[in-house]
Amino acid sequence: MNDILPADTALWQYFERSVAQLLGSYGYQQIRLPIVESTELFKRTIGEVTDIVEKEMYTFDDRNGDSLTLRPEGTAGCVRAMLEHGLLGGGVSHKVWYNGPMFRHERPQKGRYRQFNQIGVETFNLSGPDIDAELILLSWRLWKLLGLQDVVSLQLNSLGSSADRARYREALVSYLRERYDQLDEDSQRRLETNPLRVLDSKNQTTQALLSDAPKLADYLNDEAREHFAGLCALLDAAGLPYEINPRLVRGLDYYGLTVFEWVTDQLGSQGTVCAGGRYDGLVEQLGGKPAPAVGFAMGIERLLLLIQTLDKVPAELARQVDVYLVTLGAGADKAGFRLAEQLRDALPGMRLVVHCGGGSFKSQFKKADKSGALFALILGEDEIAAQRVGIKPLRVEGEQENIAWQDVPARLKQLL
Numbered sequence: 001m002n003d004i005l006p007a008d009t010a011l012w013q014y015f016e017r018s019v020a021q022l023l024g025s026y027g028y029q030q031i032r033l034p035i036v037e038s039t040e041l042f043k044r045t046i047g048e049v050t051d052i053v054e055k056e057m058y059t060f061d062d063r064n065g066d067s068l069t070l071r072p073e074g075t076a077g078c079v080r081a082m083l084e085h086g087l088l089g090g091g092v093s094h095k096v097w098y099n100g101p102m103f104r105h106e107r108p109q110k111g112r113y114r115q116f117n118q119i120g121v122e123t124f125n126l127s128g129p130d131i132d133a134e135l136i137l138l139s140w141r142l143w144k145l146l147g148l149q150d151v152v153s154l155q156l157n158s159l160g161s162s163a164d165r166a167r168y169r170e171a172l173v174s175y176l177r178e179r180y181d182q183l184d185e186d187s188q189r190r191l192e193t194n195p196l197r198v199l200d201s202k203n204q205t206t207q208a209l210l211s212d213a214p215k216l217a218d219y220l221n222d223e224a225r226e227h228f229a230g231l232c233a234l235l236d237a238a239g240l241p242y243e244i245n246p247r248l249v250r251g252l253d254y255y256g257l258t259v260f261e262w263v264t265d266q267l268g269s270q271g272t273v274c275a276g277g278r279y280d281g282l283v284e285q286l287g288g289k290p291a292p293a294v295g296f297a298m299g300i301e302r303l304l305l306l307i308q309t310l311d312k313v314p315a316e317l318a319r320q321v322d323v324y325l326v327t328l329g330a331g332a333d334k335a336g337f338r339l340a341e342q343l344r345d346a347l348p349g350m351r352l353v354v355h356c357g358g359g360s361f362k363s364q365f366k367k368a369d370k371s372g373a374l375f376a377l378i379l380g381e382d383e384i385a386a387q388r389v390g391i392k393p394l395r396v397e398g399e400q401e402n403i404a405w406q407d408v409p410a411r412l413k414q415l416l
Contacts, residue, residue: 001115010317011304016099018145019119023097026138028121031096033077035103039067045076045254045282047194056104070103074120075254075279075295076286082124083288093125099300110268113301121276122295124283129230132258132278132294133238139262139274139296140240146303147312148264152273154240155261157248158228160220162256162281168219169195175213182209199247202269215246227257254279258294266309267302274298322351322375322416324368324394328361329381336379339389339405346409350416369394375415377408391415 004012020030039059046052058070071077078098082088099119106114121138123131136154143149159165173195180188184203191198199216201207220228235242250259259277267273276296283291307313323343327336340354353371355364361380368376378390378400389408392400396415403411 002113011313014317015304022142028095028097031098033081033098035071036068037071037077039069041076041080042069056106058103072102072104074098074118078122079282079286083286088124088288088291091125095123097121117300118297120297124293125291127292129227132231133234135296136260137238151266152262152264154242155245155248155263156242157245157259158220158224159256159259160224164219164221168216171214179209196249199249217246224257231258250277254282256280266306273302319372321353321371321373323377324371324373325354325377326364326368327379331384332379335384343409347413
């Protein structure tokens with residue numbers, strides 16, 4: 001688990017602001033969820049034989065003896081909240097999003113921590129491939145907004161219905177059992193508990209064995225085929241390139257029909273930066289009436305690492321201060337605070353620091369320069385007497401100006 005220091009938070013805020021504005025433009029509303037849920041919720045939704053539940057969850061008993069878990073992902077808690085507050089009745093559609101920390105006891109890697117942050121997007125009571133396409137196109141628009149569209153690619157697959165997967169699972173297990181000794185140790189374990197996850201193995205020998213294995217696409221029913229074809233047609237119409245990856249299965253039991261991942265080759269072996277899919281059975285599984293649902297989640301740390309790796313950090317984020325106010329002399333502190341508040345009223349977007357702690361003009365200017373500010377405002381006894389303010393460029397060409405107090409807001413607006 002890691003700290004996010006002040007020097008890094010501007011990029012976090014830029015990313016979160018960009019996502020919130022984009023989701024708002026598509027009509028999605030934010031939902032805020034607790035980070036602790038009943039352990040049983042995750043066992044029922046994610047699956048008891050998944051790696052997350054078996055090995056990665058932070059689980060503890062509270063003082064009442066109830067088993068609680070720090071959320072390892074957001075979808076289960078979101079569905080629980082929608083059901084608990086009666087938001088899914090009557091077939092009313094909902095489009096929501098959330099962000100915040102998730103917790104998994106994984107091996108820390110570059111851009112992946114045991115406390116990590118996700119933004120999740122979920123939709124309910126919409127069953128067609130059009131909403132699947134909207135979510136994918138929405139994420140594509142975000143990559144373009146962030147300048148990442150050339151380094152991420154979309155992978156798609158369909159997992160069909162639960163009956164389709166059961167028939168396929170039987171054929172896959174039969175095929176792999178005949179080659180059991182050739183499988184890596186992790187795949188041997190998964191063959192007994194969650195055989196579809198063998199398809200996602202990173203072991204090269206196992207991947208070679210899978211080249212001749214039965215294909216899930218051959219086991220899909222007509223409705224699943226039609227849904228997937230409809231999604232592909234919509235993405236084609238929008239001009240979004242994609243790759244159909246028959247081994248893409250995702251690591252959570254609740255997925256069915258559409259699954260997708262956005263991947264990059266810029267971050268090493270852990271290349272997934274955004275993933276999701278359809279989970280039509282999950283609402284009913286948690287005790288609600290059947291309701292179609294689809295969503296995705298993106299890892300903030302990995303996307304920020306990608307932005308930094310590609311040098312796509314907006315230049316303005318490097319500067320945290322626009323103007324630094326230097327004061328010296330009797331009454332200058334009071335006059336400085338009055339000026340500062342007037343400027344904040346007139347220019348609410350300006351980042352203004354008022355020097356605190358006293359010191360000579362020289363020492364104050366050193367701090368002004370170190371702050372990264374573009375301009376220093378100078379308020380000494382002479383300026384107060386004349387009701388004027390000095391404006392000194394620190395990082396742009398130009399000479400110091402001395403202008404009337406009342407003209408300062410307009411002049412700074414021009415300069416900034």
